[in-house]
Amino acid sequence: MKTTLYYFTGTGNSLWAARELARHIPETELVPMAKWIHDGDHIPAPEGRVGFVFPVSIGSPPLLVSAFAEKINLDAAEEIFALVTMGSCGDGAWKHLNRILKKRSYRMDAAYSVKTPTNYLLSGDVLPEDQEIAVISVARSDLDRIAEKITHGDNSFEKGPLLMNIRNSVLHPLLKNRLRSQGPRFRADDTCDGCGTCELVCPTYNITVSGMNRPEWGNACTFCFACINYCPRHAIQSGTKTAARNRYHHPDVSITDMMIQNGRE
Template identity: 75%
Template sequence: MKTTLYYFTGTGNSLWAARELARHIPDTKLVPMARLIHDGGEITAPEGRIGFIFPVYIGGPPLLVAEFAEKIDLTAADGIFSLVTMAGAGDGAWKRLNNILKKRSHPMNAAYSVKTPTNYMLLGDVLPEDQEIDVIATARSDIERIAGKINRGESVFEKGPFLMNVFNGALYPFLKGQLRAQGARFRADEKCNNCGTCELVCPAYNITVAGVNPPDWGNACESCFACINYCPRSAIQSGKKTASRGRYHHPNVSIKDLMVQNGRE
């Protein structure tokens, strides 16, 4: 059976997870959601198994992912699943996505979560590099296990920690409206040389570099943190604490990979 993996990534974890999953599932194609959204027009899934691979944002799916799920025609799908990358618990994200799909009469038949390194330095520093390596190694093993379940056609909905799910479930309805507003909180400091990296990696086309100095953030932010984490000079800040905190993007996902996702290559 052919499998199509629709992915969305900010700092690379979900793209890496999609690639790892594809290594273990025969006849698999990766397709970026952001690129299809920006291309406009109808979005129709091909025949076969369909997977959604995306990160957790404050307990739910990224807004672009929700928009994609509301738009895609899944009539030809033969089984739908999701794999969520997260730092805490992913249940709320895949449940909210599934609620969208249920309303369109295309519910998922399986859902999984895998822990990956955090990129959300607003709440605390990123992990030390040795811990990042360990988390990625464990995630690689988990994804291989998940691929086996998908290949066998198992109907599995993996649940995370109960208290974390309750906490995230309570926060998401109140905070999801703040995701797009995050753009207003970003700024470039004196280290910025207007290289344009932030604009290229932004999946929302929300950053303007040409003709402005420093770069300008609009009001369509996805809160993916690609700009702050891929900036080669660590010149992008949000609030007062990020200047002293580290940066993270998946070591196997490049700026060019994000440009491909965003249709900017």
């Protein structure tokens, strides 16, 4: 059976996870959601097995993922599943996606969550490198297991910790309408050299760099943290604490990979 994996990534974890699944599932194609959203073209209706691979964003899918799910034609899909990369709990994210699909008369057949290194600098520092490597190693094993389940049709809905699920279910309705206005939270400090990396990796085209000036953020932020984590000079900040914190993006996902996702290659 052909498998189409629609992926969205902010700092590389979800693209890496999609690639890991594709290594084990025959006849798998990876398709970036952001590129189709920006192209404005009709999204071809996939056949066979369809997977959505994306990170958690305050207990839900990123806004761009929700927009994609509201547009795609899944009439020819034989199976539909979600794989969520997350720091703590992914249930709320795939449940939210499932609600979108149910409203469109589609049924999700399975959902999985994989713990990956955090990129959320607003709540604390990223993991030390040795711990990042350890988390990625465990995630690789989890993805091997999940790929085997998907290949053999052993569908299931994997749930996370109850208390974290309750926390996310409370936070999401309170914060979801504020997400797009988060762009102005970011700024470039004096170490910025106007290289434009942040503009290239932004999946919502929310950042503009004119000449060698500092970037400007608009109001289409999807809060993915690509800009702050891929900046080669660590020049992008949010609040007063991020300057002292390290940065993270998946070591196997490059700026070029992000540009391809965003239709900027």
